[in-house]
Amino acid sequence: MTKRLLEGSEALAHAMVAAGCRFFTGYPMTPFTEVLEGMARLLPDVGGSCVNAESELEAIGMAWGAAAAGTRTATGSVGQGLSLMQESLAELSFARVPMVVLNMARGQGDYFQATRGGGHGDYRHIVLAPADLAEAVLLIQQAFHLADLFRNPVMFMGDYYLAHVIEAVDITSADLGTLPAKDWALDGSSSGTGAAKIVSSIMPTKRNAPVYVKYGTYLETGGAKIAALEKGMAPLHEQGWCDDADYVVVAYGTPARIIRYVVGKLRAEGLRVGFFRPITLWPFPAEALRAATRQAAEIGVYELNAGQMIEDVRLSVRDRDAVGIGGISFDDSGFGIAPELTPARVAARIRQAMACLVVEAAA
Amino acid sequence: MIDPRSTATPASGRLSRGTLVIDVDRCKGCELCIDACKPAVLQMTANSRNALGYLYPELTPGCTACHACALICPDFVFQVWRYDEPVMASGEGEGA
Amino acid sequence: MSIVDTSLPPSRPARLVDDFSPSLILPGAHKLCAGCGEPAAMRSVVEIIDELGLTNRAVGVFGIGCYTAFSPGMDVEVLQALHGRAPSLATGLKRARPNTIVFTVQGDGDMVNEGLQEVIHTAARGEDVTCIMLNNGVFGETGGHMTATTVIGQRTKNSLEGRSAKKHGYPIRMAEMLAPLEGVAYVARGATNNAGNVFRTRKMLESAFRAQDQGLGFSMVEILTMCPTGWFIATGDAPDYLTDKMASYHKIGVIKDVAADAQANAEELTQG
Numbered sequence A: 001m002t003k004r005l006l007e008g009s010e011a012l013a014h015a016m017v018a019a020g021c022r023f024f025t026g027y028p029m030t031p032f033t034e035v036l037e038g039m040a041r042l043l044p045d046v047g048g049s050c051v052n053a054e055s056e057l058e059a060i061g062m063a064w065g066a067a068a069a070g071t072r073t074a075t076g077s078v079g080q081g082l083s084l085m086q087e088s089l090a091e092l093s094f095a096r097v098p099m100v101v102l103n104m105a106r107g108q109g110d111y112f113q114a115t116r117g118g119g120h121g122d123y124r125h126i127v128l129a130p131a132d133l134a135e136a137v138l139l140i141q142q143a144f145h146l147a148d149l150f151r152n153p154v155m156f157m158g159d160y161y162l163a164h165v166i167e168a169v170d171i172t173s174a175d176l177g178t179l180p181a182k183d184w185a186l187d188g189s190s191s192g193t194g195a196a197k198i199v200s201s202i203m204p205t206k207r208n209a210p211v212y213v214k215y216g217t218y219l220e221t222g223g224a225k226i227a228a229l230e231k232g233m234a235p236l237h238e239q240g241w242c243d244d245a246d247y248v249v250v251a252y253g254t255p256a257r258i259i260r261y262v263v264g265k266l267r268a269e270g271l272r273v274g275f276f277r278p279i280t281l282w283p284f285p286a287e288a289l290r291a292a293t294r295q296a297a298e299i300g301v302y303e304l305n306a307g308q309m310i311e312d313v314r315l316s317v318r319d320r321d322a323v324g325i326g327g328i329s330f331d332d333s334g335f336g337i338a339p340e341l342t343p344a345r346v347a348a349r350i351r352q353a354m355a356c357l358v359v360e361a362a363a
Numbered sequence B: 001m002i003d004p005r006s007t008a009t010p011a012s013g014r015l016s017r018g019t020l021v022i023d024v025d026r027c028k029g030c031e032l033c034i035d036a037c038k039p040a041v042l043q044m045t046a047n048s049r050n051a052l053g054y055l056y057p058e059l060t061p062g063c064t065a066c067h068a069c070a071l072i073c074p075d076f077v078f079q080v081w082r083y084d085e086p087v088m089a090s091g092e093g094e095g096a
Numbered sequence C: 001m002s003i004v005d006t007s008l009p010p011s012r013p014a015r016l017v018d019d020f021s022p023s024l025i026l027p028g029a030h031k032l033c034a035g036c037g038e039p040a041a042m043r044s045v046v047e048i049i050d051e052l053g054l055t056n057r058a059v060g061v062f063g064i065g066c067y068t069a070f071s072p073g074m075d076v077e078v079l080q081a082l083h084g085r086a087p088s089l090a091t092g093l094k095r096a097r098p099n100t101i102v103f104t105v106q107g108d109g110d111m112v113n114e115g116l117q118e119v120i121h122t123a124a125r126g127e128d129v130t131c132i133m134l135n136n137g138v139f140g141e142t143g144g145h146m147t148a149t150t151v152i153g154q155r156t157k158n159s160l161e162g163r164s165a166k167k168h169g170y171p172i173r174m175a176e177m178l179a180p181l182e183g184v185a186y187v188a189r190g191a192t193n194n195a196g197n198v199f200r201t202r203k204m205l206e207s208a209f210r211a212q213d214q215g216l217g218f219s220m221v222e223i224l225t226m227c228p229t230g231w232f233i234a235t236g237d238a239p240d241y242l243t244d245k246m247a248s249y250h251k252i253g254v255i256k257d258v259a260a261d262a263q264a265n266a267e268e269l270t271q272g
Helices: A008-018 A033-046 A056-068 A079-094 A111-115 A133-150 A160-164 A215-219 A222-232 A253-268 A286-292 A309-316 A343-355 B032-036 B068-072 C038-051 C066-073 C086-096 C108-114 C116-124 C174-178 C195-213 C235-246 C258-271
Strands: A004-007 A023-026 A049-052 A073-077 A100-105 A126-128 A154-159 A166-169 A237-240 A247-250 A273-278 A280-282 A298-301 A321-324 B015-022 B042-049 B055-059 B078-088 C014-018 C058-062 C077-080 C101-107 C130-135 C184-191 C218-224 C253-257
Touching: A004 A008, A008 A033, A008 A100, A008 A133, A008 A160, A008 A166, A023 A033, A023 A056, A023 C086, A033 A049, A033 A160, A049 C086, A056 A073, A056 A079, A056 C086, A056 C116, A073 A079, A079 A100, A079 A111, A100 A133, A100 A160, A111 A280, A126 A133, A133 A154, A133 A166, A133 A222, A154 A160, A154 A253, A160 A253, A237 A253, A237 A286, A247 A343, A253 A273, A253 A343, A273 A286, A286 A309, A298 A309, A298 A343, A309 A321, B015 B055, B015 C014, B032 B042, B032 B068, B032 C235, B068 B078, B068 C014, B068 C195, C038 C066, C038 C101, C038 C130, C038 C195, C058 C066, C058 C086, C066 C077, C066 C101, C086 C101, C086 C108, C086 C116, C086 C130, C101 C108, C101 C195, C108 C116, C108 C130, C108 C174, C116 C130, C116 C174, C116 C218, C130 C195, C174 C184, C174 C218, C184 C195, C184 C258, C195 C218, C195 C253, C195 C258, C253 C258
Parallel strands: A023 A049, A023 A073, A073 A100, A100 A154, A126 A154, A247 A273, A247 A298, A298 A321, C058 C077, C058 C101, C101 C130, C130 C218, C184 C218
Antiparallel strands: A004 A166, A126 A280, A237 A273, B015 B078, B042 B055, B078 C014, C184 C253
16 A cells, blocks of 8 residues: 555546546636646546537537447536536536546535536436545545446545645556446447447437337436436445433535644543544435434534525424534635634533533433 | 429320339338439328328339439438330329 | 329339438427428438438437437437527537437427527537527427517517517528537538428538538538418428528528548639
């Protein structure tokens, strides 16, 4: 196991290549740009293709085409750029085209966009949110595997910190098991055989298919597809000090790293505080969160936005109060550095919240 | 402009270099073939309607197998044949 | 007037000149309007691909319009795109699988309204793909509405008084807009309103696919097609309407042919 000191964006590029990604496209946008630069450097050497897209529309379109050809494909952007991609992300989900989509987010305001989807119709994406680079290089490899397994896009939720921290990481190819061959992929060779393939969200079968499926009928399969994702994908999470916690703090991504550190310090001072970190934002680890907060008087949700994940927390823990203790926080650049995200300030918020708790005396 | 049909030789005097098979029930009566036919040997039925309810084309002697009808037809109703030996139309109908 | 029996193939010795439909068109009627010009265009596309021996490398990337109905009815691999987006999907597919022959099928509303930037960027990059635009000057599938190629004076459901330059601006000539880009190897505009034009259009499609196969760059064939429904005219009037109203503005012909130019230059030199 050899670790290398790498900046986040470059580490992610190496990890994607290690996972077999051979087509990447994107439009420059901070802090996604360096991932695009990394892929532009690495892909030609492995016979892959990195294409500069003229806009996010070209990017998602090109990724769709390459993925339909059976190539492991990724693209990405930042929140606003992903907003542009939403129609395509929805439609190619219906068409069952697999790909990995990176959001190198500015802050945490894109939670709804990622987990609900900003596009039309009924679809869901698995959303993976690492807290540090070691986890990120593993999760992004898993993302390609999951995308191919479910024939569905997988979203990788990064951020400015992840893009720019420099950490020692091991980028060996993770062995995630074998997958069925992509016999649905297009390369022209089935044309003229009487059984030409079609990758379409509108007319998913040819007329001479054993069962000719029309558009409306196909749309009705959306629910079953989501159910299959929920059934097939076990939610991932991390938790600590929850067993006897009066107060549990829920956070995801880079802030969760700070939360974990602060909670450890507060525990050492004697405060009965726990922490819970969803790793899959979808499917959300609802069962685990309910179990982890069983005896907590209150749940604090730390997220750098006006309250998005807190809705999923409330849906998971219906009989207890969840209160937001984070908030939108940006420095002047607006790129995602949050002045509020320091151990001292986070600790102060938790202390303040716990001071107001009414805790039932232990029996 | 003189309509070629008005000065056409009588059917019994026409040489047919080719003939058609017409899939009558797919026709949607657009009549593009009538205009497209250079020797002007296609005409729409006067009263006969197909299963879809449309008048459809029928062939008179003089086809040259130019396949303009097949090129233009949106419903792919024409199959075009070229005789090895051109056929002079008799007074009655040609065909089988 | 004696009627020839057209119910069966001839019993006299004869050769088949043209079958009902090419083998690449699967059985099953399309539901397009009587007199629609798109089926003749689609038929020409698959027949030319087959004639050039490119069938088992061919993938069609479809936009959204009436012609989408052909996607399940062709024995050609199909990738369905969103409105306007086909050129980007075609790019990704071609770059991932350079040996495929990739073509898009898009209407004027799809390519020139929704997808203008996509086709321009794809052409500028010189992608080895062939974009085919079925131009009937209306959004046909929604019932006949104005597009960026609708000609001045054309009445549609959202330009009832007829397109006016002052109110709606001028139509875009898409083929001419792409031709000057260096990445473009072949651009032509044909039509399917009469047999002669269908024949010419097939030649254009042949040149376009050859350009792709030889890696010369981007190729585009714009095909003017009749839409009597969208034009609110009788089907019999549509061929002349296309000639008089559409083709007078969107002119039929080969606009750019890099391969032919190179050949002509070479011939000049040898004759010089």
